[in-house]
Structure formats: structure tokens, C-alpha cells
Amino acid sequence: MEARLLWLLAVALALAFSSSYGEHVGLSENQCAIPAKDRVDCGYPQVTPEQCNSKGCCFDSSIPEVPWCFKPLPKSECTF
Secondary structure: HHHHHHHHHHHHHHHHHHOOOOOOOOOHHHHHOOOHOOEEEEOOOOOOHHHHHHOOOOOOOOOOOOOOOOOOOOOOOOHH
């Protein structure tokens, strides 16, 4: 019983740490707020959030059947 509990805890922790919903390292939240249908693929199958972000792309694995690693919107500049 104890081994089964440890195994269950390990699986739960692995899922928690691998969950990469909405990671945008170095990007603003607005740059990655792109509707799923408008995402332009920036990665490859099985790309990790770290690999995606290192390419300057957004990562969001919350929606199946669309690119999870995708190009961000251009950075907008304030002009007066």
C-alpha cells in the first residue's frame, strides 16, 4: 500500500511540474493572447516549453489540436 501511495504521489508531482499552461518567458501576456485558430506554429511535435520559449515563442498547452508553440504578436510601442 505504501509503495502505491508513493507512486501516486510521484505521478501527481510529475504532472504538476510538467504542466506548462500559458508559459511566456520574456514575452508580455498580450503578445501571447492569440486566438487558437490564428496561431502560427513555431515549434515541432514534442517541443518543450523551455525549447519553445528559447526561440522567442509562446507556449500554451491548454487547447488540444492547435499549435502549442506559436509565434507571438509583435511588441507594440507607445507613440505620442
